[in-house]
């Protein structure tokens with residue numbers, strides 16, 4: 001495959017990998033590790049949740065604005081796409097309703113959770129298009145990922161989680177599966193030129209240790225976390241990818257079987273694994289049953305064209 005085709009396959013693999021992880025994981029949200037069996041994706045089907053609906057909004061808005069961040073446009077795209085059946089968190093619902101009522105796009109998110117802002121994983125779960133589009137421009141990736149987050153998540157931990165997830169996607173785009181070293185990947189994440197809070201630094205350090213001396217599954221889940229807080233879900237998504245990077249099935253399966261916020265953890269690890277492996281490594285019968293697979297594929301193609309246009 002020539003280089004351009006390979007790159008396009010990585011864009012498509014990341015977007016669809018994310019949507020499939022979200023859809024598969026959605027059936028098991030809130031369960032505890034060891035208390036359930038993950039059935040094949042073919043059996044549970046491909047209905048996506050808020051994770052993919054918001055990523056769709058990020059894609060649509062970035063494409064409409066030539067890859068630049070337009071806060072009002074993106075916030076209103078989120079509002080337009082909002083479907084309550086997709087399982088949004090209460091903080092995001094309150095933000096979107098206020099924007100719908102006419103509040104300025106960057107105000108409501110500052111007011112949630114008594115004015116501290118949300119540090120949930122809702123910014124990280126939708127950020128993959130930013131990691132793809134700016135995979136070759138880290139400064140811009142950090143800037144845009146942070147801005148996209150602030151529509152709903154203003155707490156530093158929520159925004160840092162999104163930057164870390166976007167950078168993971170970018171590194172996966174640039175990585176070659178034939179020469180890949182998980183330890184190099186985690187060391188690049190650890191040396192990101194961006195202020196990460198100590199909770200993230202410590203968890204990245206743990207992942208580094210795990211890659212040298214693998215822990216039990218229980219220990220990794222206990223120490224990295226599997227809940228809706230960004231620092232308790234972005235790290236395990238990264239670890240689940242690094243644990244078995246060339247096996248798309250296993251990356252998603254391990255992300256779901258760990259329990260907790262399964263849809264978002266699998267959506268984030270699926271975005272990274274898809275960007276690493278490309279679309280060809282996602283089973284065709286999975287793509288066929290995924291809800292709106294044509295629309296997500298088309299948006300991923302448009303994002304890729306935008307990436308190429310920006311380079312030339």
Ligand SMILES: [Mg+2]
Pocket residue numbers: 049050051086087263264
């Ligand atoms: Mg969800």
